[in-house]
Amino acid sequence: MENQSQQTEKTVSIFQSNTAKMMLVGFLALVLLIPLEFVKDLIRERSERKKEVVDEVAELWGKDILFYGPILKIPYKSFDEYNVTNPKSNITTIERKSSIKYAYFFPEKLNNKSNVKKNTSLKRGIYNNVVFTANMQFDGHFGKPNFEKLNIKSEDLLWNSASIVVKTTNLKSIKSDLNINLNNQKLNFESKSEEDTIYGTLESDKFDYHTLAKTDAIKFNFEMQYNGSKSIKFLPIGKTSKVSVDSDWDSPSFEGAFAANDTTKSITKKGFHADWKILDINRSFSQQHLDKIPNLNEYAFGVKLIETVDEYQQNERASKYGFLVIGLTFLVFFLIQSISKIGIHIFQYSMIGLALIMFYTLLISITEHSSFKLAYIIAGIAVITMITLYSTSILNNKKFATFIGLALSALYTFIYVIIQLESYALLVGSIGLFAILGAVMYFSRKIDWSSN
Structure with missing residues (x-):
């Protein structure tokens, strides 16, 4: 009886470990690539529709x-x-x-x-x-x-x-x-x-x-x-x-x-x-x-x-950074969870991921009726506000929620700058990713990965 209790406790501890949580969150990030691809297909479809209309007008005009x-x-x-x-x-x-x-x-x-x-x-x-x-x-x-x-x-x-x-x-x-x-x-x-x-x-x-x-x-x-x-x-x-x-x-x-x-x-x-x-x-x-x-x-x-760079090219370039946004956002939540010992359910991660994907559907729909810059600002504010408010309720800590809001703002601003750049996009992107990696290494240095 005692051996069975120890075995059950050991099994629970394995699935509650940081490694298991990280693997589960990583798997969820990969699953979210499916709806992200649907969004990319939507952008390509709208872009093809624009080409058809442009060709039709050119045929009539000259x-x-x-x-x-x-x-x-x-x-x-x-x-x-x-x-x-x-x-x-x-x-x-x-x-x-x-x-x-x-x-x-x-x-x-x-x-x-x-x-x-x-x-x-x-x-x-x-x-x-x-x-x-x-x-x-x-x-x-x-x-x-x-x-x-x-x-x-x-x-x-x-x-x-x-x-x-x-x-x-x-x-x-x-x-x-x-x-x-x-x-x-x-x-x-x-x-x-x-x-x-x-x-x-x-x-x-x-x-x-x-x-x-x-x-x-x-x-x-x-x-x-x-x-x-x-x-x-x-x-x-x-x-x-x-x-x-x-x-x-x-x-x-x-x-x-x-x-x-x-x-x-x-x-x-x-x-x-x-x-x-x-x-x-x-x-x-x-x-x-x-x-x-x-x-x-x-x-x-x-x-x-x-x-x-027309609006659909800009949207397509923005969507290519979708997995980076999802991965880094999940990483921020995971680090907060590991440092503060606050439990975040996989369902809550799913809601956050879907909100991040909604950014791109908002972006493409608003861009078609305004400028890309204005659409990016509106979609960014909407998604960041939603995730920040949601973080306040699930973390019960305004400090952490404010940090998440600032981190997402910095991330979306960084991606917007890369999209606008042409000659220096690769250089700025590489430097930015290097800085993000350094920040992750700094904040995760004291986490005890062997603990439950």
Whole structure:
């Protein structure tokens, strides 16, 4: 009877030991990863929904702009010779068959000035969209075409059927009159249906090259207004290409085959300015082409208008620290329990853990209707207040409850700082975790882990 009592007492002491409690709390923390993953799935789902809405709006308003032109197009006659044998006389003769082909010439100088203004009024539901209106001005001149280099005889050229071609990815979002001035002669553009799936094609009225080119150069200028989204890019087809972009967007990403001029580039909270100057020696394609206009997308350059970190990215980054918050909060409660000998039931740990997870559902729901900063403050205050009041009742000690509230405030502030940082996020995070580890080691140094 005495042995059975000792065995029962020993069994109870094992499950009441600090080791068993720590293992149970650790297991609970792992279990809470399940609802935390559900919250992360919710954030991803909302983020995907935003992308769908943004793509839908971009389809209606206007997509990315990629501009390719203007290009001088001159038709010529091409002759093919065939051997034709008469079946009766068995005599073979040579016949010539003509067809119309085209030669394309890029400009000697191509200048562009673009003013890009964001549109903040286009909102679908709770989602904002990165859309803009681009006012683009072009000018420059074409040099004298060198047909000898292309092995085309002058008598085969159809000088009176010359035209100007412009290719762009965004025909339907052009919002201005389509015309071009060539040596002060105004020509209208018309859209052409072609097999090119990348670009839409605009071609001017036909003109007589000799009549228009009284000098060796044909000067041009024209304007276009676009509705676009996300990015605006150009192809440097001029022998000398100059592009200047001004915008009220404060978070540009300059990308493409050529970098903007560092000496004139500027980015402020009010917007940005960028200049490019590209010479023919900077890229490896010719100024004249036969039969078709080449695909030169690899030489595109320009600017992408971005949201540096949108609300869903910030929420996703915050949720990645969820397990750290749960683990450190449980650790604080466990240390208080071990030092003060106050009993905390596993159910009470569960309630605290669920309250910590509720922080992320509050954060994502409030963020969709306000800023991330305001949502973080509201969700943080709500959860910290709830856990602090709950701690007061279960610990029966205002001092411990106040310490928990301060510790949670410091932890959420620390995580918010990390989320906002970009270049120094890893450094600050590592230093912070090192400091937390040191604090845990300090407060746990006198705990007797062998006691019940």
